[in-house]
Amino acid sequence: xxGDADGFVHERHKPGSSLERPRELVVACVPMRSNVNxxxxxxxxxxxxxxxxxxxxxxKLISKIARDGAESLPVSVHRTLPxxxxxxxxxxxxxxxxxxxxxSSSLYTYAxxxxxxxxxxxxxxxxxxxxxxxxxxxxxxxxxxMPHSYNAAIATSISLYEYCRQFPTG
Amino acid sequence: xxGDADGFVHERHKPGSSLERPRELVVACVPMRSNVNxxxxxxxxxxxxxxxxxxxxxxKLISKIARDGAESLPVSVHRTLPxxxxxxxxxxxxxxxxxxxxxSSSLYTYAxxxxxxxxxxxxxxxxxxxxxxxxxxxxxxxxxxMPHSYNAAIATSISLYEYCRQFPTG
Numbered sequence: 001x002x003g004d005a006d007g008f009v010h011e012r013h014k015p016g017s018s019l020e021r022p023r024e025l026v027v028a029c030v031p032m033r034s035n036v037n038x039x040x041x042x043x044x045x046x047x048x049x050x051x052x053x054x055x056x057x058x059x060k061l062i063s064k065i066a067r068d069g070a071e072s073l074p075v076s077v078h079r080t081l082p083x084x085x086x087x088x089x090x091x092x093x094x095x096x097x098x099x100x101x102x103x104s105s106s107l108y109t110y111a112x113x114x115x116x117x118x119x120x121x122x123x124x125x126x127x128x129x130x131x132x133x134x135x136x137x138x139x140x141x142x143x144x145x146m147p148h149s150y151n152a153a154i155a156t157s158i159s160l161y162e163y164c165r166q167f168p169t170g
Numbered sequence: 171x172x173g174d175a176d177g178f179v180h181e182r183h184k185p186g187s188s189l190e191r192p193r194e195l196v197v198a199c200v201p202m203r204s205n206v207n208x209x210x211x212x213x214x215x216x217x218x219x220x221x222x223x224x225x226x227x228x229x230k231l232i233s234k235i236a237r238d239g240a241e242s243l244p245v246s247v248h249r250t251l252p253x254x255x256x257x258x259x260x261x262x263x264x265x266x267x268x269x270x271x272x273x274s275s276s277l278y279t280y281a282x283x284x285x286x287x288x289x290x291x292x293x294x295x296x297x298x299x300x301x302x303x304x305x306x307x308x309x310x311x312x313x314x315x316m317p318h319s320y321n322a323a324i325a326t327s328i329s330l331y332e333y334c335r336q337f338p339t340g
Binding site: 008010046097138146 | 177178179180181182183184185186187188189193210213214216217218219220237238239242243267269270271272273274277278296302303305308311312313314315316317318319320321323324327328331332334335338
Protein backbone atom coordinates (compact mmCIF):
# COMPACT_ATOMS: atom_id res chain seq x y z
CA UNK A 1 0.00 0.00 0.00
CA UNK A 2 1.67 3.17 -1.16
CA GLY A 3 1.27 6.57 0.51
CA ASP A 4 0.37 7.93 -2.92
CA ALA A 5 -2.88 6.51 -4.22
CA ASP A 6 -1.80 7.03 -7.83
CA GLY A 7 1.55 5.34 -7.35
CA PHE A 8 4.88 6.67 -8.55
CA VAL A 9 5.69 6.57 -12.24
CA HIS A 10 9.21 6.96 -13.63
CA GLU A 11 10.34 10.34 -14.94
CA ARG A 12 14.05 9.58 -15.18
CA HIS A 13 16.30 12.16 -16.83
CA LYS A 14 13.49 14.66 -17.10
CA PRO A 15 14.56 18.23 -18.01
CA GLY A 16 16.43 20.02 -15.24
CA SER A 17 15.15 22.75 -12.94
CA SER A 18 15.71 26.20 -14.34
CA LEU A 19 17.91 28.91 -12.91
CA GLU A 20 16.71 32.50 -12.77
CA ARG A 21 20.29 33.65 -13.32
CA PRO A 22 23.55 31.85 -13.99
CA ARG A 23 25.25 30.42 -10.95
CA GLU A 24 28.32 32.25 -9.65
CA LEU A 25 29.80 29.08 -8.30
CA VAL A 26 33.26 27.85 -9.21
CA VAL A 27 34.82 24.56 -8.14
CA ALA A 28 38.61 24.60 -7.81
CA CYS A 29 40.64 21.46 -7.14
CA VAL A 30 44.24 21.18 -5.98
CA PRO A 31 46.18 18.42 -7.78
CA MET A 32 44.21 15.24 -7.07
CA ARG A 33 45.35 11.62 -6.91
CA SER A 34 42.43 10.20 -8.84
CA ASN A 35 41.05 11.24 -12.21
CA VAL A 36 37.99 9.18 -11.32
CA ASN A 37 37.30 11.59 -8.48
CA UNK A 38 38.03 14.60 -10.69
CA UNK A 39 35.63 13.23 -13.29
CA UNK A 40 32.90 12.56 -10.73
CA UNK A 41 33.31 16.13 -9.50
CA UNK A 42 32.95 17.36 -13.10
CA UNK A 43 29.72 15.38 -13.53
CA UNK A 44 28.15 16.78 -10.37
CA UNK A 45 29.41 20.33 -11.04
CA UNK A 46 27.84 20.20 -14.49
CA UNK A 47 24.58 18.74 -13.18
CA UNK A 48 24.18 21.54 -10.61
CA UNK A 49 24.89 24.18 -13.24
CA UNK A 50 28.17 25.39 -11.75
CA UNK A 51 29.90 28.19 -13.65
CA UNK A 52 33.18 26.37 -14.19
CA UNK A 53 35.65 23.84 -12.89
CA UNK A 54 39.28 24.67 -12.25
CA UNK A 55 41.72 21.78 -12.20
CA UNK A 56 45.42 21.72 -11.49
CA UNK A 57 48.41 19.53 -12.22
CA UNK A 58 47.97 16.44 -14.34
CA UNK A 59 44.18 16.23 -13.93
CA LYS A 60 42.33 14.73 -16.90
CA LEU A 61 38.62 14.11 -17.27
CA ILE A 62 37.46 10.60 -18.07
CA SER A 63 34.45 11.32 -20.25
CA LYS A 64 32.69 8.04 -19.45
CA ILE A 65 32.56 9.17 -15.80
CA ALA A 66 32.32 12.94 -16.22
CA ARG A 67 29.55 12.42 -18.82
CA ASP A 68 28.33 15.79 -20.12
CA GLY A 69 30.57 17.46 -17.55
CA ALA A 70 33.43 16.80 -19.96
CA GLU A 71 31.76 18.95 -22.65
CA SER A 72 29.08 21.26 -21.32
CA LEU A 73 30.98 22.51 -18.25
CA PRO A 74 33.79 25.05 -18.81
CA VAL A 75 36.95 23.41 -17.46
CA SER A 76 40.43 24.91 -17.24
CA VAL A 77 43.64 23.25 -16.09
CA HIS A 78 46.34 25.26 -14.32
CA ARG A 79 49.80 24.53 -13.01
CA THR A 80 49.09 25.67 -9.45
CA LEU A 81 46.05 26.97 -7.61
CA PRO A 82 47.21 29.99 -5.54
CA UNK A 83 47.44 32.51 -8.42
CA UNK A 84 44.00 31.40 -9.63
CA UNK A 85 42.55 31.82 -6.13
CA UNK A 86 44.04 35.30 -5.86
CA UNK A 87 42.37 36.21 -9.14
CA UNK A 88 39.01 34.78 -8.00
CA UNK A 89 39.26 36.80 -4.79
CA UNK A 90 39.85 39.91 -6.89
CA UNK A 91 36.63 39.10 -8.76
CA UNK A 92 34.69 38.96 -5.50
CA UNK A 93 34.51 35.23 -5.00
CA UNK A 94 34.51 33.99 -1.43
CA UNK A 95 37.12 31.27 -1.16
CA UNK A 96 35.63 28.36 0.77
CA UNK A 97 37.77 25.32 1.49
CA UNK A 98 36.34 21.87 2.10
CA UNK A 99 38.41 20.42 4.92
CA UNK A 100 38.53 19.61 8.60
CA UNK A 101 40.53 22.39 10.24
CA UNK A 102 40.57 24.55 13.33
CA UNK A 103 37.87 27.15 12.81
CA SER A 104 36.04 25.18 10.14
CA SER A 105 32.24 25.62 10.01
CA SER A 106 29.73 22.79 9.84
CA LEU A 107 28.13 22.55 6.41
CA TYR A 108 24.81 22.17 8.28
CA THR A 109 24.89 25.81 9.38
CA TYR A 110 27.29 27.55 7.00
CA ALA A 111 25.63 30.31 4.95
CA UNK A 112 27.23 30.42 1.52
CA UNK A 113 27.80 33.69 -0.25
CA UNK A 114 26.33 33.48 -3.74
CA UNK A 115 29.65 34.21 -5.44
CA UNK A 116 31.67 31.31 -4.12
CA UNK A 117 34.71 29.30 -5.13
CA UNK A 118 34.63 25.90 -3.45
CA UNK A 119 38.23 24.75 -2.99
CA UNK A 120 38.72 20.99 -2.88
CA UNK A 121 41.78 19.28 -1.39
CA UNK A 122 43.75 16.20 -2.34
CA UNK A 123 42.35 12.82 -1.25
CA UNK A 124 45.30 12.11 1.05
CA UNK A 125 46.83 15.47 1.83
CA UNK A 126 43.84 17.79 1.77
CA UNK A 127 44.56 21.47 1.20
CA UNK A 128 48.14 22.72 1.45
CA UNK A 129 49.16 25.31 4.06
CA UNK A 130 49.60 27.80 1.22
CA UNK A 131 46.05 27.25 -0.03
CA UNK A 132 44.62 27.25 3.53
CA UNK A 133 46.25 30.64 4.13
CA UNK A 134 44.32 32.10 1.19
CA UNK A 135 40.85 30.92 2.23
CA UNK A 136 38.07 33.03 3.66
CA UNK A 137 36.24 30.11 5.25
CA UNK A 138 36.54 26.38 5.68
CA UNK A 139 33.52 24.08 5.78
CA UNK A 140 33.40 20.50 6.96
CA UNK A 141 30.75 17.83 6.67
CA UNK A 142 29.95 16.21 10.02
CA UNK A 143 31.09 12.60 10.25
CA UNK A 144 29.72 10.16 12.80
CA UNK A 145 31.19 6.72 12.14
CA MET A 146 34.27 5.09 10.69
CA PRO A 147 35.88 5.96 8.39
CA HIS A 148 35.98 9.52 9.69
CA SER A 149 36.00 10.93 6.20
CA TYR A 150 34.09 10.99 2.93
CA ASN A 151 35.43 10.25 -0.51
CA ALA A 152 36.64 13.53 -2.07
CA ALA A 153 34.14 13.48 -4.96
CA ILE A 154 31.30 12.67 -2.58
CA ALA A 155 32.24 15.41 -0.12
CA THR A 156 32.45 17.89 -2.99
CA SER A 157 29.08 16.79 -4.35
CA ILE A 158 27.47 17.12 -0.91
CA SER A 159 28.86 20.65 -0.61
CA LEU A 160 27.53 21.56 -4.06
CA TYR A 161 24.13 20.18 -3.05
CA GLU A 162 24.14 22.34 0.09
CA TYR A 163 25.08 25.43 -1.92
CA CYS A 164 22.23 24.75 -4.37
CA ARG A 165 19.80 24.12 -1.51
CA GLN A 166 20.60 27.65 -0.35
CA PHE A 167 20.32 29.09 -3.87
CA PRO A 168 17.73 26.86 -5.54
CA THR A 169 17.21 29.23 -8.45
CA GLY A 170 20.78 30.48 -8.92
CA UNK B 171 44.66 37.69 3.88
CA UNK B 172 42.49 35.05 5.49
CA GLY B 173 39.15 35.77 7.09
CA ASP B 174 40.41 33.97 10.18
CA ALA B 175 43.27 35.85 11.83
CA ASP B 176 44.71 32.65 13.24
CA GLY B 177 44.58 30.81 9.94
CA PHE B 178 43.19 27.32 9.42
CA VAL B 179 45.17 24.37 10.73
CA HIS B 180 44.55 20.78 9.60
CA GLU B 181 42.44 18.50 11.77
CA ARG B 182 41.93 15.72 9.24
CA HIS B 183 40.25 12.52 10.39
CA LYS B 184 39.43 13.97 13.77
CA PRO B 185 36.96 11.95 15.90
CA GLY B 186 33.41 12.02 14.60
CA SER B 187 30.46 13.99 15.96
CA SER B 188 28.53 12.02 18.53
CA LEU B 189 24.97 10.84 18.28
CA GLU B 190 22.60 11.17 21.23
CA ARG B 191 20.91 7.96 20.14
CA PRO B 192 21.59 5.42 17.42
CA ARG B 193 20.32 6.36 13.99
CA GLU B 194 17.21 4.59 12.74
CA LEU B 195 18.29 4.92 9.16
CA VAL B 196 18.61 1.98 6.81
CA VAL B 197 19.93 2.11 3.25
CA ALA B 198 18.49 -0.52 0.92
CA CYS B 199 19.77 -1.02 -2.64
CA VAL B 200 18.14 -2.90 -5.49
CA PRO B 201 20.61 -5.01 -7.50
CA MET B 202 23.20 -2.51 -8.75
CA ARG B 203 25.43 -2.60 -11.82
CA SER B 204 28.57 -1.42 -10.08
CA ASN B 205 30.20 -2.75 -6.94
CA VAL B 206 32.21 0.47 -6.90
CA ASN B 207 28.97 2.37 -6.36
CA UNK B 208 27.78 -0.13 -3.76
CA UNK B 209 31.10 0.23 -1.95
CA UNK B 210 30.99 4.02 -2.06
CA UNK B 211 27.48 3.87 -0.62
CA UNK B 212 28.79 1.61 2.17
CA UNK B 213 31.56 4.07 2.99
CA UNK B 214 29.19 7.02 3.25
CA UNK B 215 26.52 5.03 5.13
CA UNK B 216 29.14 3.99 7.67
CA UNK B 217 30.53 7.53 7.98
CA UNK B 218 27.09 8.97 8.74
CA UNK B 219 26.41 6.27 11.35
CA UNK B 220 23.57 4.57 9.45
CA UNK B 221 22.06 1.57 11.18
CA UNK B 222 22.67 -0.90 8.37
CA UNK B 223 22.97 -1.46 4.67
CA UNK B 224 20.79 -3.88 2.77
CA UNK B 225 22.13 -5.14 -0.55
CA UNK B 226 20.56 -7.44 -3.11
CA UNK B 227 21.63 -9.72 -5.90
CA UNK B 228 25.33 -10.20 -6.60
CA UNK B 229 26.46 -7.08 -4.70
CA LYS B 230 29.91 -7.37 -3.11
CA LEU B 231 31.79 -4.72 -1.16
CA ILE B 232 35.26 -3.75 -2.34
CA SER B 233 36.97 -3.03 0.95
CA LYS B 234 39.52 -0.61 -0.50
CA ILE B 235 36.59 1.63 -1.52
CA ALA B 236 34.10 0.85 1.25
CA ARG B 237 36.89 1.34 3.82
CA ASP B 238 35.54 0.79 7.34
CA GLY B 239 32.09 0.49 5.83
CA ALA B 240 33.05 -3.08 4.94
CA GLU B 241 33.57 -3.95 8.61
CA SER B 242 31.93 -1.52 11.01
CA LEU B 243 28.59 -1.19 9.18
CA PRO B 244 26.13 -4.09 9.45
CA VAL B 245 25.54 -5.28 5.88
CA SER B 246 23.17 -7.99 4.71
CA VAL B 247 22.68 -9.34 1.20
CA HIS B 248 19.27 -10.59 0.04
CA ARG B 249 17.92 -12.17 -3.09
CA THR B 250 15.24 -9.55 -3.70
CA LEU B 251 14.18 -6.34 -2.02
CA PRO B 252 10.35 -6.40 -1.78
CA UNK B 253 10.08 -8.88 1.15
CA UNK B 254 12.73 -6.91 3.04
CA UNK B 255 10.86 -3.67 2.41
CA UNK B 256 7.61 -5.23 3.66
CA UNK B 257 9.41 -6.25 6.85
CA UNK B 258 10.88 -2.77 7.32
CA UNK B 259 7.44 -1.23 6.89
CA UNK B 260 6.16 -3.60 9.57
CA UNK B 261 8.89 -2.26 11.85
CA UNK B 262 7.71 1.30 11.29
CA UNK B 263 10.27 2.43 8.74
CA UNK B 264 9.10 4.95 6.20
CA UNK B 265 10.12 3.67 2.77
CA UNK B 266 11.64 6.55 0.81
CA UNK B 267 12.80 5.96 -2.74
CA UNK B 268 15.46 8.04 -4.43
CA UNK B 269 14.21 8.59 -7.95
CA UNK B 270 12.62 11.01 -10.37
CA UNK B 271 8.93 10.08 -10.56
CA UNK B 272 5.53 11.64 -10.73
CA UNK B 273 4.77 12.85 -7.22
CA SER B 274 8.41 12.86 -6.10
CA SER B 275 9.39 15.51 -3.54
CA SER B 276 12.40 17.79 -3.81
CA LEU B 277 15.10 16.82 -1.33
CA TYR B 278 15.38 20.55 -0.56
CA THR B 279 12.02 20.54 1.19
CA TYR B 280 11.32 16.92 2.08
CA ALA B 281 11.00 16.34 5.85
CA UNK B 282 12.40 12.92 6.68
CA UNK B 283 10.81 10.76 9.31
CA UNK B 284 13.49 9.64 11.77
CA UNK B 285 12.85 5.94 11.14
CA UNK B 286 13.60 5.81 7.44
CA UNK B 287 14.69 3.26 4.88
CA UNK B 288 16.27 5.01 1.91
CA UNK B 289 15.68 2.86 -1.16
CA UNK B 290 18.26 3.23 -3.92
CA UNK B 291 17.68 2.23 -7.54
CA UNK B 292 19.86 0.70 -10.21
CA UNK B 293 22.19 3.06 -12.11
CA UNK B 294 20.42 2.46 -15.43
CA UNK B 295 16.98 1.22 -14.53
CA UNK B 296 16.26 2.99 -11.28
CA UNK B 297 13.61 1.42 -9.04
CA UNK B 298 11.38 -1.31 -10.44
CA UNK B 299 7.61 -0.86 -10.66
CA UNK B 300 7.26 -3.45 -7.92
CA UNK B 301 9.54 -1.51 -5.57
CA UNK B 302 7.92 1.82 -6.50
CA UNK B 303 4.54 0.39 -5.57
CA UNK B 304 5.80 -0.32 -2.04
CA UNK B 305 7.19 3.14 -1.30
CA UNK B 306 5.69 5.76 0.98
CA UNK B 307 7.53 8.66 -0.63
CA UNK B 308 9.95 9.37 -3.42
CA UNK B 309 12.59 12.10 -3.19
CA UNK B 310 14.60 13.60 -6.00
CA UNK B 311 17.61 15.87 -6.02
CA UNK B 312 17.12 18.91 -8.26
CA UNK B 313 19.30 18.86 -11.36
CA UNK B 314 20.07 21.97 -13.40
CA UNK B 315 22.54 21.07 -16.14
CA MET B 316 23.58 18.14 -18.26
CA PRO B 317 23.77 15.27 -17.49
CA HIS B 318 20.33 15.43 -15.92
CA SER B 319 21.30 12.91 -13.29
CA TYR B 320 23.78 12.23 -10.53
CA ASN B 321 25.90 9.14 -10.09
CA ALA B 322 24.01 6.65 -7.89
CA ALA B 323 26.54 6.66 -5.04
CA ILE B 324 26.68 10.44 -5.08
CA ALA B 325 22.89 10.84 -5.09
CA THR B 326 22.66 8.38 -2.19
CA SER B 327 25.36 10.23 -0.26
CA ILE B 328 23.63 13.56 -0.82
CA SER B 329 20.38 12.09 0.51
CA LEU B 330 22.16 10.69 3.57
CA TYR B 331 23.70 14.12 4.16
CA GLU B 332 20.25 15.74 3.99
CA TYR B 333 18.81 13.20 6.44
CA CYS B 334 21.67 13.87 8.87
CA ARG B 335 21.28 17.63 8.48
CA GLN B 336 17.70 17.14 9.70
CA PHE B 337 18.79 14.82 12.52
CA PRO B 338 22.25 16.08 13.42
CA THR B 339 22.37 14.16 16.70
CA GLY B 340 20.55 11.00 15.68
